[in-house]
Amino acid sequence: MAILHQIWIKRVHRGKMDAANRATLVTGRGLVGNADQGGKRQVTLIELGRWQELMVRVGGDLDTGSRRANLVIDSLDLFDSRGKTLRIGSVRLLVHGETRPCERMDDALPGLQTAMREQWGGGVFAEVIEGGEIAVGDAVGWEGPAAS
Numbered sequence: 001m002a003i004l005h006q007i008w009i010k011r012v013h014r015g016k017m018d019a020a021n022r023a024t025l026v027t028g029r030g031l032v033g034n035a036d037q038g039g040k041r042q043v044t045l046i047e048l049g050r051w052q053e054l055m056v057r058v059g060g061d062l063d064t065g066s067r068r069a070n071l072v073i074d075s076l077d078l079f080d081s082r083g084k085t086l087r088i089g090s091v092r093l094l095v096h097g098e099t100r101p102c103e104r105m106d107d108a109l110p111g112l113q114t115a116m117r118e119q120w121g122g123g124v125f126a127e128v129i130e131g132g133e134i135a136v137g138d139a140v141g142w143e144g145p146a147a148s
Contacts, residue, residue, distance in 0.1 A: 002076035002140040004088050005048050008065050008101040010035050017065040025091050027131040031070055039127075040096045043067040045086075047078050048124035051073065054121055069123050073140050079120045081142075085129070091140035099123045125142035
């Protein structure tokens with residue numbers, strides 16, 4: 001079963017990521033307290049196993065907070081998920097696409113940006129279509145007939 005492994009909140013642009021055990025997502029806005037609000041990139045997500053694979057590949061040992069994604073999902077493949085609806089607890093997110101890794105990834109670990117370009121290694125970005133409270137340990141899954 002897939003679960004929400006970690007929550008990270010970016011309070012200011014280019015600022016550090018703060019870990020949280022609980023958070024609130026607002027429909028059409030994003031994560032309460034996060035610097036990025038509105039638009040289609042309200043929340044960013046990565047998959048824990050994919051992050052761990054990347055660390056092995058580039059010889060690193062960085063915490064998932066280095067990726068700067070808001071939500072870390074354990075045991076759910078995010079590759080090629082554009083247009084799918086993801087449920088985390090009672091919250092629903094519409095995935096709009098792949099989060100492309102920026103040069104800050106190479107600042108964190110040389111070679112990481114290039115490695116992340118394969119198989120959506122940078123994760124995905126999504127819009128909050130049904131807000132609510134989330135917590136580390138919440139169940140995560142795809143909705144609809146294409147759920148897998």
